[in-house]
Amino acid sequence: MTKVLIDNVTKIYPNGNKAVDNVSIDIDAGEFVVLVGPSGCGKSTLLRMIAGLEDISSGNIFFDDQIVNDTLAKHRDIGMVFQNYALYPHLNVFDNIAFPLKIKNESKDNIKHRVEEIAELVGLSDLLRRKPKELSGGQRQRVALGRAIAKQPKVFLFDEPLSNLDAKLRVQMRTEIINLQKKLGTTSIYVTHDQVEAMTMGSKIVLMNQGVVQQIDSPDGIYSNPSNIFTAGFIGSPQMNFFEGKISREKGFRFIENNSNIEFEIENSEFNNYLAKEIKKIKFGVRPEMIKVSDSIIPNMSYFKSKIINIEYLGHETLIYFKTNTVLLCARVTGRQEFALDKDTYFCFDSSNLLAFDAKGDRIYNWEKE
Amino acid sequence: MKALTKISIYLILIFVAIAMIFPMAWMIILSLKEYPESLGGFFNIIFSDYTIKNYSEALVSDSFDIYFSNSLIVAFFVTLGNIIFCLMAGYALARRNTKFNTLIWLSILGVIIIPHHVVMIPLYRLIVEFGWINTYYALIVPWLVTPFGIFLIRQYIITLPRDIEDAARIDGAGEWYILFRVVAPLCKPILTVLAIYTFLGNWNSFLMPFLLTNEIDYRTLPVGLTFYLGKQSIDWGHLMAGAGMSALPIIILFIFFQKKIINGLTAGALKE
Numbered sequence: 102m103t104k105v106l107i108d109n110v111t112k113i114y115p116n117g118n119k120a121v122d123n124v125s126i127d128i129d130a131g132e133f134v135v136l137v138g139p140s141g142c143g144k145s146t147l148l149r150m151i152a153g154l155e156d157i158s159s160g161n162i163f164f165d166d167q168i169v170n171d172t173l174a175k176h177r178d179i180g181m182v183f184q185n186y187a188l189y190p191h192l193n194v195f196d197n198i199a200f201p202l203k204i205k206n207e208s209k210d211n212i213k214h215r216v217e218e219i220a221e222l223v224g225l226s227d228l229l230r231r232k233p234k235e236l237s238g239g240q241r242q243r244v245a246l247g248r249a250i251a252k253q254p255k256v257f258l259f260d261e262p263l264s265n266l267d268a269k270l271r272v273q274m275r276t277e278i279i280n281l282q283k284k285l286g287t288t289s290i291y292v293t294h295d296q297v298e299a300m301t302m303g304s305k306i307v308l309m310n311q312g313v314v315q316q317i318d319s320p321d322g323i324y325s326n327p328s329n330i331f332t333a334g335f336i337g338s339p340q341m342n343f344f345e346g347k348i349s350r351e352k353g354f355r356f357i358e359n360n361s362n363i364e365f366e367i368e369n370s371e372f373n374n375y376l377a378k379e380i381k382k383i384k385f386g387v388r389p390e391m392i393k394v395s396d397s398i399i400p401n402m403s404y405f406k407s408k409i410i411n412i413e414y415l416g417h418e419t420l421i422y423f424k425t426n427t428v429l430l431c432a433r434v435t436g437r438q439e440f441a442l443d444k445d446t447y448f449c450f451d452s453s454n455l456l457a458f459d460a461k462g463d464r465i466y467n468w469e470k471e
Numbered sequence: 472m473k474a475l476t477k478i479s480i481y482l483i484l485i486f487v488a489i490a491m492i493f494p495m496a497w498m499i500i501l502s503l504k505e506y507p508e509s510l511g512g513f514f515n516i517i518f519s520d521y522t523i524k525n526y527s528e529a530l531v532s533d534s535f536d537i538y539f540s541n542s543l544i545v546a547f548f549v550t551l552g553n554i555i556f557c558l559m560a561g562y563a564l565a566r567r568n569t570k571f572n573t574l575i576w577l578s579i580l581g582v583i584i585i586p587h588h589v590v591m592i593p594l595y596r597l598i599v600e601f602g603w604i605n606t607y608y609a610l611i612v613p614w615l616v617t618p619f620g621i622f623l624i625r626q627y628i629i630t631l632p633r634d635i636e637d638a639a640r641i642d643g644a645g646e647w648y649i650l651f652r653v654v655a656p657l658c659k660p661i662l663t664v665l666a667i668y669t670f671l672g673n674w675n676s677f678l679m680p681f682l683l684t685n686e687i688d689y690r691t692l693p694v695g696l697t698f699y700l701g702k703q704s705i706d707w708g709h710l711m712a713g714a715g716m717s718a719l720p721i722i723i724l725f726i727f728f729q730k731k732i733i734n735g736l737t738a739g740a741l742k743e
C-alpha cells in the first residue's frame with residue numbers, strides 16, 4: 102500500500118490559467134479520499150497531475166517517499182477510471198481488461214486466469230467476448246473498473262466515474278466501488294462534483310474551489326464544522342441558510358439582518374467577549390434541519406417571525422420556505438407536516454447551532470478567545 | 472405527377488448508367504477482337520469473332536506480366552508507406568504540442584497547394600542525382616508520404632477522444648505502442664480511405680513513372696500501355712486488352728470497398 106503526498110502543487114496552463122493553486126493533501130496508505138468541488142475547480146487537473154498525464158508547474162507529488170514529478174504515467178503504476186470510460190473500442194471486454202497485463206508481458210495463462218478472476222469480481226463473466234459498444238453504461242464502467250484493477254496498481258484514480266450513469270445505477274455502483282476498494286485495500290483518490298457521492302464514499306473529503314483547497318476533513322467534520330462559508334454552502338442539500346447583518350448590543354445581543362425584518366436575540370453568553378469588539382458585518386449560517394417551525398415562541402431558543410411562502414412535501418421530509426427581504430430560507434422537518442401559508446410563524450433555533458463567518462467568509466471559531 | 476417524376480428519374484439514371492458502362496463494355500469487346508480497327512461499323516464489330524489472343528499476346532510477348540507486377544509492387548509499397556508515415560506524422564501533429572507545430576502544419580498545407588507539376592523537374596533532377604533512374608526507389612520513395620494523407624489523418628485524430636490514449640498510457644503503454652495498437656485501430660476508417668485513395672492514385676499514375684523509367688523491367692501498366700499508341704496507328708486490340716487488365720484490380724477493389732469508398736467521400740460531413 103502506498104502513501105500519496107501532494108505538497109504545494111500548482112498547475113498553470115500554458116494559456117496562463119491557474120487551475121490548481123498551491124494544493125497540499127496527505128493521503129494515507131489504503132485510504133479512500135474524495136476530491137469534491139464545483140465544475141471547473143481543478144479536480145481533474147489535480148488528478149491528472151497525480152496520474153502523470155499533466156506536468157506539474159510547481160510543488161511535488163510523492164508516492165511513499167519518492168518524488169514522482171518526472172516519472173512518466175506508464176511507470177507510476179496507477180489504475181485510472183475515466184468519466185467517459187475510455188475503453189479500447191476495437192478490443193472486446195477480455196482484451197480490454199488484459200491490456201495492461203499484456204504490456205507487462207505476463208504469460209498467456211496468467212492473463213487468462215487473472216482476467217477471469219477480475220471479471221468474476223466486477224460481474225462481467227458472461228460478457229467477456231463483447232465489444233464495448235455492445236455494453237450498457239454500467240457494464241462499460243465495470244470494464245473500466247476491471248481494467249484499472251487488473252495490474253494491481255499502487256494507487257487508484259477515479260475521475261467522476263459515475264456521472265454518466267442513471268441515478269439508481271449510480272447508487273449501486275457507489276457501493277460496489279467502495280466494497281471493491283475495501284477488499285483490495287488500495288489507496289484511492291476519487292473525484293466527483295456530487296456532494297452525495299462525496300459524503301457517502303470518502304473517509305476523507307477534500308473540498309476544492311477555484312483551484313484552492315477549502316477544507317480537508319471527514320464527512321461529518323465537513324458537514325458539521327465547515328471552515329468557511331463556501332464549504333458550509335457547498336455541502337448539504339437543501340443548502341445552509343445564511344443571513345448577513347450586524348450585531349446590536351442595545352437590548353441584550355440582537356442580530357439584525359441588513360434591510361429586512363429578521364432580527365433575533367442571541368441567547369448564548371459565549372458571544373459576549375467576541376462581540377465586545379463590535380462587529381459591524383457578520384454572516385450567520387444555520388442548517389435547515391436546525392430550524393423549528395412553530396406557531397408560538399419556543400422557550401430558550403432564538404427565533405424570528407416571518408411567513409411561509411412555500412411548502413414542499415418530499416415524503417420522508419417536508420421543506421418549508423420563507424423569505425426575508427433579501428434571501429429565501431428553508432427549514433426541514435421530518436415526515437409530512439402541515440403548516441399554514443401566509444400566517445405569522447416563528448422560526449426557532451438554538452443559537453449554539455449558529456455558525457458565524459466574518460466579512461471574508463472565514464469561520465469565526467473561538468468566541469471567547471478573541 | 473408522382474409517378475411521372477419517378478419515371479423521369481429512372482430514365483435519367485438509366486441513361487447515366489449506360490453512359491458510364493458503355494466505354495467499359497466497349498473496351499472489353501474491342502479487346503476480344505483481332506485487329507478491330509479493320510472491322511468497319513458498330514454491328515460488324517459486335518458480331519464478328521471473339522478471341523482472347525490479344526490478352527495472351529500482351530502478357531507473353533509484350534511483357535504485360537512485368538508491368539502488372541511492377542504496378543502492384545509500387546502501388547503496394549507506396550500505400551503501405553502512406554499508411555505508416557502519414558499516421559505517424561498526423562498523430563504527432565494532432566497530439567504533440569511543440570513550438571513548431573503550427574509552422575510544420577502550415578508548411579504541410581502549403582505543399583498541398585503547390586501543383587505537383589512545379590516539383591516535377593526538381594524531383595527528376597534529384598532522382599538522377601541519386602542514381603535512381605530505372606529503379607523501384609524512383610517509383611516508390613518520393614510518394615511514401617503525402618501531405619494530403621497527413622492532413623486527412625491529423626484532422627481525423629483531432630476528433631478522437633484523448634482519454635483513450637491517456638488510459639493506455641496509464642496501463643503502461645509506450646508512445647509507439649499507443650500509436651500502432653490503440654490509435655491506428657481507431658483510425659481504421661480513415662486509413663482505409665487513405666489506402667484506397669493512394670492505391671488508385673498510384674495505380675493510375677503515368678507521368679512520373681514515365682519520366683523516371685526507360686527500361687521494360689521497371690515500367691508500370693500505364694506506361695506500358697502507351698507503347699501501343701504509335702505515331703501513325705493505334706493497336707486497338709492490344710491496347711484495350713492491356714487497359715482491361717489495368718482496370719481489373721480497380722474494379723475488384725471498388726466492388727469490395729464500395730461502401731467504404733462512398734463513406735470516405737462523405738467522411739467528416741456526417742461525423743457524429
Ligand SMILES: Nc1ncnc2c1ncn2[C@@H]1O[C@H](COP(=O)(O)OP(=O)(O)OP(=O)(O)O)[C@@H](O)[C@H]1O
Nearest residue numbers: 114116118120139140141142143144145146147294
Ligand atoms: N488544457 C487546458 N488548458 C487551459 N485551461 C484548462 C485546460 N484544461 C482545463 N483547463 C481549465 O482549468 C480549470 C480546471 O479544469 P478541470 O478540468 O480540472 O476542472 P474540473 O474540476 O475537473 O471540472 P469538471 O467537474 O467540470 O470536470 C478550468 O477552468 C478549465 O477551463
Ligand SMILES: [Mg+2]
Nearest residue numbers: 144145146260
Ligand atoms: Mg473534470
